[in-house]
Amino acid sequence: MDSQCYPGGCQVVPIWKLMAMWPSEKEQEEESIILISDDDDDEVQCPGDDGGGESTQESSVLFVEPQEKSSLEEKKSEELVDEEGDLVVTYCKQANVMPHARHDCTTHPFERTESDTCSPLGKNADICEQCYCYICDKLAAECSLWTSPALCHCNAHNKSNFWKAQRNFALAGVLATFNLELLELDTELRHGGDLLEKFIRDLSVAYNKYLTGERLCPPDQECCCQPKLPLGQCNVCSSQSMEVVYKYSDVFELVTRFLNQAEQESPKAAAVMLLGAAKQIALHKDPALLKNCQSLGLTASLRIAVPFLFQRITTRLQRMLVLCDFPKILYEKFVEFFQSISLPCHCFAFSNCLNVLPWDHVLLTTVLKGQNITGQRKQKGKKMFLWESFPVVEARVEKLLEKKKYREVVRYLRAVKCNENQRLRDLRDLIPFYLCKTGNSLDAAHSLLVPVNSLACCSACRITPCQFKVYLKIFRTGCVPSGNAVLDMGPWVKAGSPLRNTVLIKQALKLLYSSQALYRSAKCWSSFIMILGSSDLLDKRGNLLPLSLAEPPLGFQENVLAASGNFLEDLRSGVNVSLPSALFSGQLHHEACLILAVQAVQQMLCCDLPHLTSFLEIVLAFGKNFWALRLLLDQLACAEQILCGTANLLLRDLARDKGTMLRVWQSLGPQHVGELLCLFLSCRHKRMQSVGLLSLNVIIENLHVCPWAKQLCTFFLESGLRQLPFGTTVYLEVSKFVSVFEKL
Incomplete structure (x- = not known):
């Protein structure tokens, strides 16, 4: 290609062709020629050249198109015609030299080599006013x-890998060690690099101080020279017997402060800082080797402190x-950087710790989608398992919960394997709750009782009484807490349908029977009673709506008690039994459920009364259904020892928690308190009457807060409590209480 026309009418001529028509010095003063190398060719060669011409690609020279000529300039222009008649130059102007790298300078020749740094080559040191250093x-x-x-x-230029690396390091600083391209560096990465560079300088000072050690003089040292000198004044003996101790504590504190700072930075900056710190402390050596490494402690011994960091x-x-x-590129470069760190022997355990599966890994994605429920697959004849360290498992669960992907969380926790089985088990214990969040309460109820694998026990063995109450509330209403924690205090939202009464009772009792801690908890039994005596709807605040049920016929009560006794006995022995639908699915199904709860509580008291810590909250759980509470007391009357033990437990609760009871009574109101006291005062057993009497005394002693x-006094008068033949003691105490208000 001899010549080429650019848009705008500018004709570009190869350099070698213009050299033949170069004007004289006098002509150069009046007119000049713009020399532009042909960039469209890979290489520009002069005729007869042996192929050693330099490539002009990636040139730093900027080309300026000619501007419009003034009338004066047009008059001064002269025609210049080459001998071949291919080119006519009507006007030429001196070009403005733009900033450029030294190797692209058109004024001074440049010699290229791969990595010559000893001295300037040829005339490489010569520069024009616009020459820039390629490195700086x-x-x-x-x-x-x-x-x-x-x-x-x-000598630097852009055709050498050596000089390119030097330039990257000069412009990127310590970030060049991460193999990051200049275009990949953003504000976060540069900020992290700046903090890392400062840390490296400070760390170098602290590490060098550590290497010098501390010289300690033995306390029982004596001078052995002649003549003997006082202790500590003989330089010869001191220098021979002083022990050098190397304490890593100052370095440890410096690194710890830097790591604390890194955790407050943005993710990219923090990653650079953490990886850089890991590389630096991996280079630290212990001058004392294994000497006294245990006696120095955690922070003072390098071999203990570095693995900890x-x-x-x-x-x-x-x-x-x-x-x-x-x-993805940055992710891979971070991992590659860590793998390039030469770990000391005391840190070999961390060699593969950053081999974290990306989210798009085929094994992980198939598990999350439910296509692989075991977490195993064969690849090239070898079995692969979804095995991840616990911090990774915890982070994945956190990420999935953040996106409200509860089904994926369940699939992942059931399939993944981990090096910390107990902590993984704690995460798996929340699988039933995540199933509830998906609206699948029945599967959640089953998963509480079924272990994830044959080597673990079920989650029911470890749930707390508070969690037990939350699960029953979910099963009863089909609503769940809006947060991702079982005991979340926020509002409740609808997630699915409530369980049928028969299924709810069966699953709740299985939970109680599966755990001795739950079975002996008064809070669990009060929750069980309260759930069965409440509606399947929640109020605006997310609280249960208690039901006020009328007392059913005595014949119905007897039939339910008989059926409940057989059902509870079979269920406790592990027999797959169902409740009779005629009793528990009919018109009086709520009443039947409460009667069954009475029978279950009575059986519990007969077996585990000595282990019970409270009974008052069980009493209060019946709410306004006093007929069910009276039925329980009648059932207990069959066993004198159990009835007395229950009464003693109630008396202890009242004596111990008077303030709590006064606040509860304030919320219940005088009508409810009056009916509750009448229930105990009218009881045939004197020990139960004493519960009502003690309650009256508590109220009389605290009239200022009641x-x-x-x-309450008015209620007693209207109910005719003073006329009932309760006995001398009860009559006197009730009369005393009424007379207090009659005098006012």
Whole structure:
């Protein structure tokens, strides 16, 4: 190609063709020619050249198109015609030289080599006013290493991998060790790199101080020279017997402060800081080797402190690789950087700790989608298992919960394997709750009683009484807490349908029978009674709506008690039994459920009364259904010892928690308190009557905090309590209580 026309009418001519028509010096003063190398060709060669011409690609020269000529300039223009008649130059103007790298300078020749740093090659040190240093990215005249021996920036150019690496390190600083391209560096990464560089400088000072050690003089040292000198004044003896101790504590504290700072930074900056710190402490050596490493302690011994720091760093990085949405290239470079660290022998355990499966890994994705329920697959004849360290498992669950992917969480926890089985088991114990969040309460109820694998026990063995209450509330209403925790205090939202009464009772009793701690908990039994005596709807605040049920016929009560006794006995022995639908699915199904609860509580008291810590909350759980509470007391009357023990437990509760009872009575109101006291005062057993009498005394002693006591007195008068033949003691105490208000 001899010549080429550019848009705008500018004709470009190869350099070698214009050399033949170069004007004289006098002509150069009046007119000039713009020389532009042909960039469309891979290489520009002069005729007869042997192929050694330099490529002009990636040139830093900027080409300026000719501007419009003034009338004066047009008059001064002269025609210049080459001998072949291919080119006519009507006007030429001196070009403005733009900033350029030294190797692209058109004024001074440049010699290229791969990595020559000893001294300037040829005329590489010569510069024009617009020559820039390729390494420093500033004017060559301002480069302090332009001709420095062993550095020689004047020889740098863009065709050498060596000089490219030097340029990347100069512009990227410590980030160049992460193999990051300049275009990949954003504000977060640069900020992390700046903090890391400062840390490396501070760490170098602290580490060098550690290497010098501390010289300790033995306390029982005596001078052995002649003449003997006082203790500590003989330099000869002191220098021979002093022990050098190397304490890593100052370095440990410096690294710890840096890690604390990293955890407050943005994800990219934090990752750079953590990885850089890991590389630096991996280079630290212990001058004392294994000497006294245990006696120095955690922070003073390098061989103990460095693995401790590595554990913290790698745990944080594992979580970040899962939780932070790093670009794929950056993700891989972070992992490659850690794998390039030469770990000391005391840190070999961390070699593969950052081999975290990406979210798009085929094994992980098939598990999350439900296509693989075992977490196993064969690849090239070898079995692969979904095995991840616990920080990774915890982070994945956290990420999935954040996106409200509860089904995926259940599938993942059932399939994954981990090195910390107990902590993984704690996460798996929440599988029933996540199933409830999906609206599948029945599966949740079954999963509480069925272990994830044959080596573990069921979750029911470890749930607390508070969690038991929440699960029953979910099963009863089909609503769940809006948060991701079982005991979340926020509002409740609808998730699915409530369980049928028969299924709810069966699953609740199985939970109680599966755990001795639950079975002996008064809170669990009060929750069971309260759930059965409540509606399947929640109020606006998410609270249960208690039912006020009328007392059913005595014949119905007897039939339910008989059926309940057989049902409870078979269920406890493990027999797959069902409740009779005629009793528990008919018109009086709520009443039947309460009667069954009475029978279950009576059986519990007969077996485990000595282990019960309270009975008052069980009494209060019946709410306004006093007929059911009376039925329980009648059932207990068949066994004198059980009835007395229950009464003693109630008396102890009242004596111990008077303040709590007064607040409860205030919320219940005088009508409810009056009926409850009448129930105990009218009981045939004197020990149960004493519960009502003690309650009256508590109210009389605290009239200043019982503004409702006068209304209670009115209730006693209207109910004819003073005329009932309760006995001398009861009559006197009730009369005393009434007379207090009659005098007012």
